[in-house]
Amino acid sequence: MKWLTCIVLFLPGLILAQVKPAQLQDGDFIFQDMDCGPLCDAIEAVTDGYAGRDFSHMGMVFHKNDTLYIAEAAGKAVRxxxxxxxxxxxxxxxxxxxxxxxxxxxxxxxLDFTLKQIGVPYDDEYVYNNGAYYCSELIYDAFLYANGNKPFFALYPMTYKQPGTDTFFPAWVAYYKALGKPIPQGLPGCNPGGISKSDKLTVLGDLLLP
Structure with a gap:
């Protein structure tokens, strides 16, 4: 999981316009359902995104030298x-x-904060404020900084358990066992789905690529 115009998309009870890359502005967010396997499935099972959609990754739009980039925490580092x-x-x-x-x-x-984090390691542990970043954590801290160190988005207790049970998802058990780290159940954190439901954001639509 290392690593959101004239055509319309029909969703249950919702119609979204589609957005062309030329319409994107610096600071826009793009949310993705990555389908990266059991870990993404586990994330999506315990998080609920905008209009009930599943999101397992996000990044922020940045234009540089006439090229459109997405600032993201993914792979091995912020990039x-x-x-x-x-x-x-x-x-x-x-x-x-x-x-x-x-x-x-x-x-x-x-954006200035985010660009200064390029090269900061990816947060494999998904633990807030440990010197590394996962995707939504980077966005959270960027706007915390921009907002004068006052929370802009929200942190919530993280869960790695199957909904309605006291049982951890097997994928997370195996993941943290391989890391040699305890599962950070209940520690504060954030996720793309939660940010997508923020009342500070407005929906533009789904991205239409050439």
């Missing part, structure tokens, strides 16, 4: 990934969301 390569993570629609107008003044500082 800038060209949009075309970022889009290869999934064959499913990618949701684009934008900060509401009253918050857009935070974007320059949030």
């Amino acid at each position: 800038l990934t060209p949009l075309a390569k970022f889009a290869q993570n999934t064959k499913k629609p990618m949701l684009v969301m934008r900060l509401k107008a009253k918050y857009t003044s935070l974007i320059p500082a949030a």
